[in-house]
Amino acid sequence: MSLYAINALKKRYETRVVLDIPQLSIEEGSIYALLGANGAGKTTLLNLLAFMDVPTSGEIYFRSSLVRFIEKELRVLRRQVVMVDQHPILFTKSVFKNLEFGLKIRGIDKSERAYRIEEALDLVGMRQFMDTPAVNLSGGESQRVALARVLALKPSVLLCDEPTSNVDAVNQTIIIDLLKQLNKTKRMSIIFTSHNSNLASNLAHHTIQLDQGQLIDARKENLFPVFLRRDSNGRFFCSLHTDLTLALSCENQKLTVYKRVLASINPWFIVLISYDEKLPECNVLRGVIRKIELENENIHVVVEAGLFFSLLMTKKKYMESKILVGKEIMFHIPPDKIKVLTVRQ
Amino acid sequence: MKLLLDSCLSAIDLILSFNAEILAIVGVSIKVSLTSTIIASLAGVPLGFTIAFSKWRWKRTTITILNTLLALPTVVIGLFVYAFISRSGILGPLNLLYTQKAIVIGQVILIIPVVTAFTLSSIGSIDARYRRTAAALGANFLQTAQVILQEARFGIMAAVIAAFGRVISEIGISMMLGGNIKGFTRTMTTAMALEYDKGAFILATALGMILMGISFGMNFLFNFLQGKMRS
Numbered sequence: 361m362s363l364y365a366i367n368a369l370k371k372r373y374e375t376r377v378v379l380d381i382p383q384l385s386i387e388e389g390s391i392y393a394l395l396g397a398n399g400a401g402k403t404t405l406l407n408l409l410a411f412m413d414v415p416t417s418g419e420i421y422f423r424s425s426l427v428r429f430i431e432k433e434l435r436v437l438r439r440q441v442v443m444v445d446q447h448p449i450l451f452t453k454s455v456f457k458n459l460e461f462g463l464k465i466r467g468i469d470k471s472e473r474a475y476r477i478e479e480a481l482d483l484v485g486m487r488q489f490m491d492t493p494a495v496n497l498s499g500g501e502s503q504r505v506a507l508a509r510v511l512a513l514k515p516s517v518l519l520c521d522e523p524t525s526n527v528d529a530v531n532q533t534i535i536i537d538l539l540k541q542l543n544k545t546k547r548m549s550i551i552f553t554s555h556n557s558n559l560a561s562n563l564a565h566h567t568i569q570l571d572q573g574q575l576i577d578a579r580k581e582n583l584f585p586v587f588l589r590r591d592s593n594g595r596f597f598c599s600l601h602t603d604l605t606l607a608l609s610c611e612n613q614k615l616t617v618y619k620r621v622l623a624s625i626n627p628w629f630i631v632l633i634s635y636d637e638k639l640p641e642c643n644v645l646r647g648v649i650r651k652i653e654l655e656n657e658n659i660h661v662v663v664e665a666g667l668f669f670s671l672l673m674t675k676k677k678y679m680e681s682k683i684l685v686g687k688e689i690m691f692h693i694p695p696d697k698i699k700v701l702t703v704r705q
Numbered sequence: 706m707k708l709l710l711d712s713c714l715s716a717i718d719l720i721l722s723f724n725a726e727i728l729a730i731v732g733v734s735i736k737v738s739l740t741s742t743i744i745a746s747l748a749g750v751p752l753g754f755t756i757a758f759s760k761w762r763w764k765r766t767t768i769t770i771l772n773t774l775l776a777l778p779t780v781v782i783g784l785f786v787y788a789f790i791s792r793s794g795i796l797g798p799l800n801l802l803y804t805q806k807a808i809v810i811g812q813v814i815l816i817i818p819v820v821t822a823f824t825l826s827s828i829g830s831i832d833a834r835y836r837r838t839a840a841a842l843g844a845n846f847l848q849t850a851q852v853i854l855q856e857a858r859f860g861i862m863a864a865v866i867a868a869f870g871r872v873i874s875e876i877g878i879s880m881m882l883g884g885n886i887k888g889f890t891r892t893m894t895t896a897m898a899l900e901y902d903k904g905a906f907i908l909a910t911a912l913g914m915i916l917m918g919i920s921f922g923m924n925f926l927f928n929f930l931q932g933k934m935r936s
Contacts, residue, residue: 412841431846439843449834452856461852462842513842 362424363388363517363549364409369418371404371573379404379573381418386551386568388423391543393560394553396570397585402553403446403521405570409551410443410519439466443519446553447526448506450494455486455505458494462513480512481505484538500531507535511542518542520552524559536563557583558668561651571622576701582625582670588700598623598698604666607642609696622701627660627672629697632681633690643693645669649685652678663691708906716911727908731915734873734892737805737883741812742869749817749868750861753824754850768825774818779811779877786811786882803884808892811878816868823867827860828853863930870923874916 364386371379379401386392386409394402407413408420414429421427422437442462450458459477468476481487484504489497497505503526510518523539524532540563542548554560560567569576569583576583586598588608596608598621606623633639647665654660659678661671671691673681683689719727756767788794790801790810801807835856839849854861876894883890885899893912900909 410841412837435843435845438841442843443841445834445838445841447834449832449838451835451838451852461839461844465842465844465848509842 361388362386363422365421365424367419367421369408369420370416371401371408371413372416377573379408379415381405381575384568384575386549387566388549389543389547390549390565391539391563392549392551393564393567394551394570395555395557395560395567395583396553396576397555399572400570401573402555402570404573405568406443406519406521406551406553410441411437412443439513440515441517441519442510442513442515444503444506444510444521444523446521448503450497450502450505450509452495453493454491455481455494455497456490458505459509459512462509466513476512476514477508480508483511483541484508485534500527503527503531504534507538514546515548517549517551520550522554523552524556525554539563561662561668561670571701576622576624582627582630583701584623584625584667586621586623588621598700600667604645606693606698607695608698608700609694624699624701625669625693626697626699627670629694630669630671631692631694632671632673632683633692635690639690640692640694643695644690645693646688646690649683649687649689652683652685663689665691669693709910712906712910713914715907716914719907719911720914724911727911727915729888730891730893730896730912733805733888733890734894737808737812737879737892738869738873740805741809741816741872742865744809745813745816745820745868746865748813749820749864750824750854752817753821753864754828754854756821757825757828758850768822771818771822771825775822777815777818779815779875780881782811782814783878783881786814786878790882802882803886803890805883805890807882808879808890811882812872812875815875815878816871819868819871820864823864824857824861827857827864830860831856859930863927866923866927866930870920870927873919873923 362385364384366381366384366386369379369381369384370377394405396402404413408415411427411429411434419426422441427433427437451461456477459480460473463473463476477490478487481490484507486501486504486508489501489505494502494505503523507520507523518539520539523535527535536559539550539552543550552563584600586600588596588598590596597605598608599605600623633644645665647663647669649661650664650668651662652659655672657675659673659675661673661678661683663669663671669691756764756771786807787802790796790799790807792802801810831853835852836849839852844852874894876892876898879885879890879892879895880898883892883895885891885895891899893916897909897912897916900906900912
């Protein structure tokens, strides 16, 4: 079932269009990652999905009903869809009172409130801080309490703006595991923004890639900011970083050099090469397999080769390749499969 | 110097003896000041809140006017209110002149800008994310307002204390609208002015000491709450 359906959605601040999405559908019960660089429009889209902002034009359907951006109706929707900010703020009260706020305004009785608060704090591992003044918590603890404050409300949709960007590694793991658990056990739909493709790869079932307010047709993992350059023979290359340069095909050569662009590589076209095979002329990389997982009846392989690359293959091909996590492999990226998406100045 | 020292010692004696006249004057002062502070707070806090939350085009002009009104001289207010409540004024039939109610009316006009401006300032300094968070958690306008008021509580309390400090020490309004009637509208400041005119320093000094004590207490509380707000 479609949770959100977006049609010709635009958000403009004065004359600047910050979001322009012709069509987008988000399914119920899944985890979605909104990916993109700073200023790509992730938070703007998340705010619109949380009914915290009003679009300049266009339509949003929530569970097949057209959302009318009238405060009274939005309030009803906000009780189903709850958002956790990137830098959540806790009220200057105890942790318990913070969690109680949303429950109280929903008219939930005292004993049920206490039960839900304890349950939510248990979920984030913060029960021992129940009576602590919120101002005394660390950044990571505040983030977890903010998450608990939302979880106590038992929303059907959870929206998180950069849920792990301001927390340490331990708290990151806790939050990621928690979000996975919520989706799995409570079938909670989760949408989060991030600029971390590894987090998206680890957590999300689907990704929505944004760039300069527009949807980009690319998989999350193989999208890289690159610099274009041309050698003395006129061939084009893109530099992913200082030690990693890939050749581009002729069709991309209309681009101007020394421009920052986004390059996308379709994971289906990255080819594994066996050591006894004749090596292609260019774009051969060595890397270590970091993850192998089943994804929609296909195999998704994550290889670390200076950057993380995603490969997709059929089960049959996977069985033939005999690859394992931790094993070093070689793979080839055909120049004509590197797609230059946007040009940035 | 000797006169001041003698007056101070005698004033302390007078205070410690719980002199009936002093108690009556202090009682009137506190009663009138508290009443006007409560009324001004009931009007000024919501007004400050409304201005802080409003997005209308004249908001900045309103704030400028409000800040100007902070320096409104008490005698101007006295004169203005007198024009309304004197026998020939439109509120003349209500017989308000030279009553405690008249002082309260004048003082309310004096401190509404104080309460409003301080409330506006303390709400303006509250992080916008509080409002957003409350809304995201499903709060309606009133519930969101409650959150903001809760977060701005120290600032608002400081506004109320500052307003009380302003009215307890004013003289123009009390004198012009209250008339300094003994046992009825005689406040600490008007009594001090009268005693000074009579050349009777002891009662004036005693009242001055009490007034200073109240002002000090108020300022102490004000600073304490402001410190709390900052932290």
